[in-house]
Amino acid sequence: LTLTNPSELNATSYDYIIVGAGTSGLALANRLTEDPAISVLVLEAGISDDNVVPVMAPFLGPTVTPNTPYDWNYTVIPQVGLDGRSFPYPRGRILGGSSSANYMIHQYGTNENWDRMAKVTKDSGWSWNNMKKYIERHENFIEPLDGHNTTDQFIPSLHSYSGTLDISLYVATQDIDNRVITTTQQLREFPYNEDISGIDNDLLGIGWAQSSMSKGVRASSSTSYLAAANSRPNLTVLINAMVTKLLPTGASGGLRSFRNVEFVDARTAKVTPTFQVQAKKEVILSAGSVGTPQILQLSGIGAAEDLAPLGIPVLVENPHVGRNLQDHPLLPNIFTVHENTSMDHILRDPIAVQAGITEWAESRSGFITNNVINNLGFQRLHPTVLEAFTDPSAGPHTPHFEIIFANYWLDPVTPIPATGSYFTILTAVLTPTSRGTVKIRSTNPFDAPLINPNMLGTAFDAHVMREAIKAIKRFASAPAWDDYITGVVGKFWSHSDATLDAHARQHTTTVFHPTSSASMTSHASTEGVVNPDLTVKGTEGLRIVDLSVVPFIPSCHPQGTAYLVAERAADLLKLHHRMNYIDDLAPQFVIA
Numbered sequence: 279l280t281l282t283n284p285s286e287l288n289a290t291s292y293d294y295i296i297v298g299a300g301t302s303g304l305a306l307a308n309r310l311t312e313d314p315a316i317s318v319l320v321l322e323a324g325i326s327d328d329n330v331v332p333v334m335a336p337f338l339g340p341t342v343t344p345n346t347p348y349d350w351n352y353t354v355i356p357q358v359g360l361d362g363r364s365f366p367y368p369r370g371r372i373l374g375g376s377s378s379a380n381y382m383i384h385q386y387g388t389n390e391n392w393d394r395m396a397k398v399t400k401d402s403g404w405s406w407n408n409m410k411k412y413i414e415r416h417e418n419f420i421e422p423l424d425g426h427n428t429t430d431q432f433i434p435s436l437h438s439y440s441g442t443l444d445i446s447l448y449v450a451t452q453d454i455d456n457r458v459i460t461t462t463q464q465l466r467e468f469p470y471n472e473d474i475s476g477i478d479n480d481l482l483g484i485g486w487a488q489s490s491m492s493k494g495v496r497a498s499s500s501t502s503y504l505a506a507a508n509s510r511p512n513l514t515v516l517i518n519a520m521v522t523k524l525l526p527t528g529a530s531g532g533l534r535s536f537r538n539v540e541f542v543d544a545r546t547a548k549v550t551p552t553f554q555v556q557a558k559k560e561v562i563l564s565a566g567s568v569g570t571p572q573i574l575q576l577s578g579i580g581a582a583e584d585l586a587p588l589g590i591p592v593l594v595e596n597p598h599v600g601r602n603l604q605d606h607p608l609l610p611n612i613f614t615v616h617e618n619t620s621m622d623h624i625l626r627d628p629i630a631v632q633a634g635i636t637e638w639a640e641s642r643s644g645f646i647t648n649n650v651i652n653n654l655g656f657q658r659l660h661p662t663v664l665e666a667f668t669d670p671s672a673g674p675h676t677p678h679f680e681i682i683f684a685n686y687w688l689d690p691v692t693p694i695p696a697t698g699s700y701f702t703i704l705t706a707v708l709t710p711t712s713r714g715t716v717k718i719r720s721t722n723p724f725d726a727p728l729i730n731p732n733m734l735g736t737a738f739d740a741h742v743m744r745e746a747i748k749a750i751k752r753f754a755s756a757p758a759w760d761d762y763i764t765g766v767v768g769k770f771w772s773h774s775d776a777t778l779d780a781h782a783r784q785h786t787t788t789v790f791h792p793t794s795s796a797s798m799t800s801h802a803s804t805e806g807v808v809n810p811d812l813t814v815k816g817t818e819g820l821r822i823v824d825l826s827v828v829p830f831i832p833s834c835h836p837q838g839t840a841y842l843v844a845e846r847a848a849d850l851l852k853l854h855h856r857m858n859y860i861d862d863l864a865p866q867f868v869i870a
């Protein structure tokens with residue numbers, strides 16, 4: 279049941295209250311309510327995704343954000359590593375959260391990404407060997423809408439055909455696709471990879487994007503996990519409900535409880551009147567890497583140095599809340615190409631775009647049914663280039679950088695020129711060593727927190743970006759591009775490292791992948807924010823289930839990680855609930 283007004287709630291207490299109907303939050307809500315005896319309330323600040331065309335239509339993904347009603351419309355603070363520039367920092371504020379706003383690329387990372395998580399948390403449950411089993415119930419790999427021959431474009435035996443979220447390959451090829459694949463045959467540095475999901479297959483190399491798409495329509499946590507569970511009487515989702523803080527409800531075993539959740543009507547943007555609901559079992563924060571630390575800090579769980587100046591009583595002192603923020607810096611490198619060979623002439627023509635949308639709406643056909651990206655590549659730095667640094671990657675099969683191919687001008691900083699045709703190769707740093715912060719700036723929950731992803735904040739990150747630019751220059755020098763590329767925009771073809779670094783500082787923004795701001799560490803560790811069972815350190819009855827918990831950013835597009843974290847969280851909660859149940863019954867088993 280999805281409600282829009284707080285007055286429609288027919289109860290004030292639920293077994294579990296999940297804050298945030300985003301990627302992880304709705305996956306968790308679905309799994310918990312598989313048990314009809316469990317009641318779940320999900321509180322979501324954003325609006326309904328019902329019939330929102332930009333959200334539904336795959337090619338319109340980039341128009342869902344920034345600066346729209348579906349976005350939190352954050353901006354990062356001036357970035358030291360980017361010549362003091364700031365830029366928009368989109369996060370979905372709608373049912374489905376960022377899975378309703380993202381670009382739908384779907385991957386799970388390398389087994390090394392997961393195994394490192396298991397190692398640092400000392401919980402083998404986070405290892406790839408354990409986590410991969412969740413793919414079966416998560417993923418539903420479907421034939422692409424155009425029914426094209428997908429031989430060699432993914433490895434069928436690796437995938438699941440019985441899970442909840444539809445995953446699919448591209449719908450129509452773009453002009454550049456064959457050239458990208460031909461380049462993998464011409465240059466050994468860029469091998470072809472038949473399956474870049476990461477599932478039991480090396481992630482390195484260039485291959486076809488797998489996207490969270492149903493037939494011509496976005497597949498989000500809302501269209502999948504929520505749609506499958508929304509008719510269950512034990513699940514209630516309330517939209518327009520902005521959680522303002524968690525209220526303390528006593529202590530147990532030296533751990534503080536926060537089972538009361540305070541929220542306001544997000545549509546008013548006012549901090550009163552407030553509403554309260556209570557969790558009988560647990561509160562789960564799934565508000566994402568910005569929202570989760572914000573709510574913790576507003577509730578008095580955080581660093582004294584952050585909270586005290588704002589007059590917030592420190593209820594659980596934890597200097598790690600909102601620290602360790604990680605993200606993938608993204609840089610567009612744009613080439614000019616022969617006139618009208620790219621999609622630019624369509625994209626800058628509102629009539630042509632509208633015709634595409636009409637065709638999509640009427641018959642689910644045409645370019646709007648496809649994702650905006652068809653091919654991706656994952657590369658490691660050459661060992662000699664890595665020599666000067668300690669390798670921060672999770673292991674020898676984990677990429678340091680990504681290359682993304684777009685058949686048009688794709689630069690979040692500089693708008694498309696009025697004329698010309700373009701080809702963009704984006705480069706992204708996948709193993710950043712920069713660490714950033716999320717900090718509230720006032721006690722008003724409607725004040726956006728100060729977000730500092732610290733882009734290119736270390737010499738290593740700047741170095742990877744420079745090497746990635748050099749790599750794509752080698753890529754674009756392959757014969758496959760001889761009769762296509764006519765020149766470059768800007769100065770990235772320069773032989774001067776200083777010029778490449780300046781290009782990176784002037785044009786880098788984000789792939790929109792903030793993680794790790796409420797990081798998981800081992801039970802014994804005094805660092806970090808959550809334990810390996812996702813309980814918030816120093817508390818009981820409070821967990822975090824979203825991408826803020828992963829200690830290291832995965833070396834891939836991370837929504838698959840968000841879903842798998844939620845899948846395991848559901849198992850952890852169900853197990854915990856069963857154990858408590860057995861504890862409750864324990865006296866009955868005492869043999870006289």
Ligand SMILES: Cc1cc2nc3c(=O)[nH]c(=O)nc-3n(C[C@H](O)[C@H](O)[C@H](O)COP(=O)(O)OP(=O)(O)OC[C@H]3O[C@@H](n4cnc5c(N)ncnc54)[C@H](O)[C@@H]3O)c2cc1C
Pocket residue numbers: 297298299300301302303321322323324343368369370371372373374375376377379380381382383384385519520521522564565566567569570573789790791792823824825826834835836837838840
């Ligand atoms: C523009 C964009 C493009 C992206 N492209 C890709 C891609 O192609 N592939 C990929 O893998 N990843 C992509 N990502 C990243 C990916 O979507 C996210 O990393 C992932 O969805 C995060 O999941 P989450 O559950 O941690 O948070 P979210 O999905 O963001 O969920 C958090 C939810 O909590 C809600 N919330 C926050 N604060 C409150 C509050 N106080 N009260 C109530 N509700 C609250 C939010 O509104 C939201 O619904 C992209 C992201 C964006 C924004």
